[in-house]
Amino acid sequence: MKRLLILLSLLLLCSGAITAQSDETILVDTLLDRMEQAVMRGDSVAYLANVDLSDPIFAREHTNWAEDWADGDYLTDFELEAENIDTINGYTIADLTMRWESTLEENPGMTARFAAKFIVDTEMGIALYAGEYWESTPSEHFVILSAPGQQTAADALLPELPDIYDSVTTAYGYEPNTQMQIKIYATRQALVATTLLSLPEIAGWNEPGESLKIIDAGPESDGIIVAHEFTHFLTFNQADDTHGNIPWWASEGIADYMAQNYINDGEQTFAEITVGSIQQLAERGSLVGWEEISVFEDTPVPLWRYVYPQGYTFMHFLTEVHSAEARNAWLHNLAHDMTIDEATEAIFDITFDELDVEFLAWLLAYEADE
Numbered sequence: 001m002k003r004l005l006i007l008l009s010l011l012l013l014c015s016g017a018i019t020a021q022s023d024e025t026i027l028v029d030t031l032l033d034r035m036e037q038a039v040m041r042g043d044s045v046a047y048l049a050n051v052d053l054s055d056p057i058f059a060r061e062h063t064n065w066a067e068d069w070a071d072g073d074y075l076t077d078f079e080l081e082a083e084n085i086d087t088i089n090g091y092t093i094a095d096l097t098m099r100w101e102s103t104l105e106e107n108p109g110m111t112a113r114f115a116a117k118f119i120v121d122t123e124m125g126i127a128l129y130a131g132e133y134w135e136s137t138p139s140e141h142f143v144i145l146s147a148p149g150q151q152t153a154a155d156a157l158l159p160e161l162p163d164i165y166d167s168v169t170t171a172y173g174y175e176p177n178t179q180m181q182i183k184i185y186a187t188r189q190a191l192v193a194t195t196l197l198s199l200p201e202i203a204g205w206n207e208p209g210e211s212l213k214i215i216d217a218g219p220e221s222d223g224i225i226v227a228h229e230f231t232h233f234l235t236f237n238q239a240d241d242t243h244g245n246i247p248w249w250a251s252e253g254i255a256d257y258m259a260q261n262y263i264n265d266g267e268q269t270f271a272e273i274t275v276g277s278i279q280q281l282a283e284r285g286s287l288v289g290w291e292e293i294s295v296f297e298d299t300p301v302p303l304w305r306y307v308y309p310q311g312y313t314f315m316h317f318l319t320e321v322h323s324a325e326a327r328n329a330w331l332h333n334l335a336h337d338m339t340i341d342e343a344t345e346a347i348f349d350i351t352f353d354e355l356d357v358e359f360l361a362w363l364l365a366y367e368a369d370e
Contacts, residue, residue: 027127032080039078044070052128060209068196077101092118098193106200106301112193141165146184153216160223173328176237181211208236228259244335247294253311278313
């Protein structure tokens, strides 16, 4: 009789667990249906009502994500599917597949798969999407969040961070007032899927108030990417988590300038190769106008390849001709909402057009060091 009672109890417990799991699955599937419908209607407000926005960094990232497709009106199809639902540390975890199609030439559509977490209350019948599921690795000035399977990349990056922090903050003349969060993704598709659906495939990303997002490209490449994106973090932090008035080309230029120390040079240095290529463009009269590459959202994708080397070359010019201190002061003024002419006159006592003429003369006369 006792054996029968024990067996019945075990059956009831298993039945309860299966029911709870089934309820969780139903709630998550229903949630994903609501999210899909909101996206296809272009309704970011209705979409975000299904999202847990208690984490301020994720809230900013995902609000920007939703506003991008809502304002852009470029999606033609969007699907979400959750598999392998489980419970870890109080969260419901699932493998989430996101598929989308769009009218954009640079990104007609992708399929991405990543670990996602949900807040599910089966008693209340509530489920909310809470973003990607991360494994956390703390550091003094950074917090590393890695996708499942990327812990090795996090462990390899960890010892590089103190040198990157000291090198970049010293060269930039500024220390941030908060830690930077680094998210390591398993694939470019997952990075795009959780950043902006309008983006082409990218290897790194950082915007004001957001985390630094990278894919694991190996220890050497990760150091370059982190130094580049950490520089962005400093400029945004200096501007109170905004872009300030720093043009996109200047932001990317200073980020590349700070990252060059982590690039293994061959027979030619990064400076020689980059400045040399821009010098050739200048000699042909083929430089892109600064105003054409000043605002990220307004810059056509074909011009992106000019943003980084032209911006870097201008930063090289400012540093070599006027000093790192003058360069940093100029960027500081731009971060604090001075116009580019106001910042230039305050530091160099000339207009930006005059500074640009000086830059072009320096560039045409540039000769690489032996």
